[in-house]
Structure formats: C-alpha cells, structure tokens
Amino acid sequence: MTSSVVAPALSDVLFACAGCLRDVLAGRSLTESLQEVPDELRAPVQSVSFYVMRQLATGQALSELLLDKKAPNRLLESLLVVALCLLAVDENEERNRARHVPVYDAHTVVNQAVKAAEKHKKTASFKGLVNACLRNFLRNKASLMQAIAVRSEVKWGFPKWWIHQVRQAYPEQWQGILASAAIPGPMTLRVNTRQISREALHRLFSEHGIEAHETGHAGLVLAQAMPVKQIPGFDQGWWSVQDAGAQLAGEIVPVHNGMRVLDACAAPGGKTAHMLELADLDMTVLDVDSYRLARVEENLARLKLDGPHVHLHAADAADLSQWWDGMSFDLVLADVPCTASGIVRRHPDIKWLRQEADLTKTATLQRTIVQALWQTVAPGGYLLYVTCSLFPIEGQEQARYLEMSLADAERLGAPGQILPLAQQSGSVAPHDGFYYALFRKKPVSGKRG
Numbered sequence: 134m135t136s137s138v139v140a141p142a143l144s145d146v147l148f149a150c151a152g153c154l155r156d157v158l159a160g161r162s163l164t165e166s167l168q169e170v171p172d173e174l175r176a177p178v179q180s181v182s183f184y185v186m187r188q189l190a191t192g193q194a195l196s197e198l199l200l201d202k203k204a205p206n207r208l209l210e211s212l213l214v215v216a217l218c219l220l221a222v223d224e225n226e227e228r229n230r231a232r233h234v235p236v237y238d239a240h241t242v243v244n245q246a247v248k249a250a251e252k253h254k255k256t257a258s259f260k261g262l263v264n265a266c267l268r269n270f271l272r273n274k275a276s277l278m279q280a281i282a283v284r285s286e287v288k289w290g291f292p293k294w295w296i297h298q299v300r301q302a303y304p305e306q307w308q309g310i311l312a313s314a315a316i317p318g319p320m321t322l323r324v325n326t327r328q329i330s331r332e333a334l335h336r337l338f339s340e341h342g343i344e345a346h347e348t349g350h351a352g353l354v355l356a357q358a359m360p361v362k363q364i365p366g367f368d369q370g371w372w373s374v375q376d377a378g379a380q381l382a383g384e385i386v387p388v389h390n391g392m393r394v395l396d397a398c399a400a401p402g403g404k405t406a407h408m409l410e411l412a413d414l415d416m417t418v419l420d421v422d423s424y425r426l427a428r429v430e431e432n433l434a435r436l437k438l439d440g441p442h443v444h445l446h447a448a449d450a451a452d453l454s455q456w457w458d459g460m461s462f463d464l465v466l467a468d469v470p471c472t473a474s475g476i477v478r479r480h481p482d483i484k485w486l487r488q489e490a491d492l493t494k495t496a497t498l499q500r501t502i503v504q505a506l507w508q509t510v511a512p513g514g515y516l517l518y519v520t521c522s523l524f525p526i527e528g529q530e531q532a533r534y535l536e537m538s539l540a541d542a543e544r545l546g547a548p549g550q551i552l553p554l555a556q557q558s559g560s561v562a563p564h565d566g567f568y569y570a571l572f573r574k575k576p577v578s579g580k581r582g
C-alpha cells in the first residue's frame with residue numbers, strides 16, 4: 134500500500150503561526166510554543182514563524198499603518214502581522230532562497246488568511262477586516278513599504294534599544310552584526326572523535342553526496358542544512374549539532390585525563406559532551422532545569438559518553454548547599470544564563486522576548502553564580518566564563534569585574550568577544566556570537582600549580 138503525504142492547508146499554517154506569534158508577544162519562547170503545534174503542521178509553521186520573527190518590525194509597522202485603530206485582539210493582530218510579513222517579501226528570488234524566505238503567491242496568502250480568520254471565534258467576525266486590510270496593502274505595497282523603510286527597527290529587524298546597544302558597543306561593526314541575523318546560521322557539526330575521526334566522517338559524507346568543509350579542531354560545516362536523521366552517524370553518536378563559536382570552548386578549556394570537572398550550567402550538554410570527548414574526566418553536571426538536564430542525559434547516552442564518571446544534578450549552581458560536597462574542582466565551566474543576543478539568527482524570537490532592563494538583571498545573576506562557583510575551584514584550577522551574548526555588560530565588563538572581585542584570580546588568554554559577522558556583505562556569518570574569559574585560581578604558595 135502506498136501512502137501519500139498531503140501538504141497542510143496554508144490557512145492552517147497561518148492560523149498556527151498567528152498563535153505562536155501571539156505567544157511570543159506575551160513572553161513565551163517560540164520553541165515552547167512550537168511544541169504545541171500538531172506534528173503535521175510543525176515544519177511549515179516553524180519555517181514561516183522563524184521568518185516572521187526576522188521580519189516582525191516590518192509586519193507590525195504595516196499593520197499599524199493599515200488599521201485605523203488598534204486591532205480588536207492579539208490573535209487577530211498576530212494573524213494580520215503574519216500575513217503582512219509574507220506579503221512584504223521582496224521579489225528578488227535569488228536573495229530569498231539564500232535567506233530561506235517562504236515565498237507564496239500574494240492572492241493565495243490573502244485568501245488563506247481570511248480562511249484562517251474563520252477558524253476561531255475571536256477572529257471570525259473580523260474576516261472582512263483581514264480581507265480589506267491585506268488587499269489594501271497589495272494595492273499600495275510600494276508606497277507603504279517606502280513609508281516604513283525609514284524606521285531603523287524595520288531596516289535592521291531589531292527593537293530600537295537593541296540597535297542602540299550594538300551600535301554603541303561596536304561603532305565600526307554594528308551594521309554587519311545586525312545584518313548577520315537576517316540569514317539563518319549554517320548547520321555545523323562537532324565530530325565525536327572518540328567514535329570516528331573527522332577525516333573518516335568527512336569522507337563518508339562525500340560518499341553520500343553531503344558537501345561539507347572543516348572548521349576548528351573537530352567541526353564540519355554542511356553546505357546545506359538537513360534533518361539530523363538523514364545524515365549518517367546520528368544514531369551511532371558520531372557527531373552533534375553545535376555552532377563553530379560554541380565549539381571554541383573545547384579549544385580553550387585546559388582539559389586532561391583524570392581532571393575533576395564541573396559543568397555548572399550544562400543543558401543541553403553541548404560543551405559537557407565536548408569536554409568528555411577530549412579527555413577522561415570525572416564530570417559533575419548541573420542545571421537548574423530538570424527537564425533540560427534530561428536532555429544532557431539523552432545526549433551523553435547517544436554519544437556513548439555516559440557512565441559512572443558522570444554525575445548529574447538538577448540544582449541551582451549559585452546555592453552550593455544544594456549540591457556541593459566540598460571537594461574542589463580542577464576546572465569549572467560557567468556557561469551562564471544570558472540574554473542570548475549572540476544567537477539570534479538561530480532563535481530570532483529572542484530579540485522580541487528580551488527587554489533592555491534584562492541586561493542588568495542577567496549580569497547580576499551571572500555574578501552571583503560565578504562568585505559562588507569560584508569557591509569550588511581548587512587552588513591552581515581554572516574557571517571558564519562563557520556567554521552567548523554580544524552585550525559588553527555580559528562580556529568584557531563582566532570579565533573585568535570578575536577579575537577584580539574573585540579572590541586569588543588571574544586572567545589567562547582567551548578569545549574574549551567573538552562577533553557574528555559575515556565575511557562578505559550578504560554572506561552567512563561563520564559562527565554565532567560568544568564571549569570567553571578564562572581565570573585561574575592562584576596556587577597556594579609553596580605548592581606548584
């Protein structure tokens with residue numbers, strides 16, 4: 134018997150996207166919201182929603198211009214914004230392909246958005262408004278697009294405060310940094326060199342027609358993103374998906390066999406696994422979120438890195454009384470919670486979820502965590518501070534503060550701020566944004582470190 138897969142109706146996709154957008158505007162992450170989308174709709178809803186997150190300022194500015202007054206409810210507003218983001222797509226197809234832009238026929242979008250409005254009691258009585266508003270946009274597209282193009286948030290696809298912060302921190306590079314978020318990141322893998330060499334995996338990929346190039350010590354960047362199950366070696370644990378910027382951690386941590394290591398903010402376990410791939414370690418793994426910690430367990434099992442040398446605890450790293458037995462660590466990885474401003478090309482909802490006031494709150498939390506963790510570092514031991522942020526308050530300013538305030542700390546060489554910048558205008562940045570600072574606790578005098 135053959136089974137044919139029927140593509141979902143665009144009206145269902147648009148309606149589900151409107152629900153996801155409404156959730157994000159209410160402060161929920163897109164990843165969480167997408168989990169509630171029915172399986173058969175998830176792939177197209179994810180693709181359209183990611184695009185909408187990148188183009189949100191455009192959709193919102195257009196809906197403001199087209200409606201005489203505020204939309205009657207959030208769901209309707211979200212449906213209009215989703216449809217307007219799709220209708221505003223420019224006609225340069227080549228550019229669109231590179232940017233993974235979902236392209237639909239304009240009149241189909243209008244008809245399907247009206248059908249989507251019919252699906253819910255909150256939107257059904259406004260289907261005439263949806264129709265009028267979207268048709269008005271199509272009639273006046275050029276002048277409306279011109280009217281909003283002058284707004285900085287439309288030009289860059291970020292909230293104003295974010296543009297201001299990046300511009301202030303990086304007066305030479307701010308445009309390249311903001312532009313890099315418009316294009317989805319490449320699919321980069323980290324080879325589990327305990328299972329297979331990078332050369333052997335690269336060869337195997339070539340035999341399967343999968344084009345890739347090498348990056349860093351153990352990375353392979355795929356020319357085309359693919360579902361993980363279609364790439365040889367996933368179930369065998371031969372590789373993990375991990376951005377090249379995150380893979381740098383493995384090149385900085387001074388790991389060697391026999392070390393007692395703490396990964397304090399570990400989930401989903403990308404860097405935990407990387408360290409375990411590099412050396413035989415006694416590894417304590419913490420995360421405050423037990424649901425996320427379960428992902429570390431799954432990942433380590435798939436990569437065949439689990440065992441009695443790995444100890445997982447769901448606990449607050451800052452509260453030593455919850456989890457620490459008093460035995461110090463040779464190395465602590467503090468990949469602390471942050472604004473995640475360096476990874477917005479992969480999680481474009483982040484730029485709308487964060488508020489400017491989060492910067493100081495997050496920086497304070499980071500200090501509290503690191504100051505507690507410093508007590509667990511053995512004399513002569515190391516602490517690697519990491520964030521996936523671009524904002525100096527979580528990066529260089531934080532590292533300077535820690536250097537001054539941590540007892541017996543010396544700062545060692547580390548890359549500092551890594552910026553997501555395309556090598557040429559319009560091309561994909563090779564890695565996300567990260568910050569790395571490495572500290573060592575001075576050995577007790579008289580003992581060699």
Ligand SMILES: C[S@@+](CC[C@H](N)C(=O)[O-])C[C@H]1O[C@@H](n2cnc3c(N)ncnc32)[C@H](O)[C@@H]1O
Pocket residue numbers: 379397398399400401402403404405419420421422425448449450451468469470471502521
């Ligand atoms: C940037 S992510 C870590 C990414 C991870 N190191 C990796 O490479 O896959 C930060 C993690 O810190 C966790 N977290 C936040 N606050 C924490 C706390 N007080 N104690 C321990 N973990 C915390 C979050 O649940 C989140 O999983």
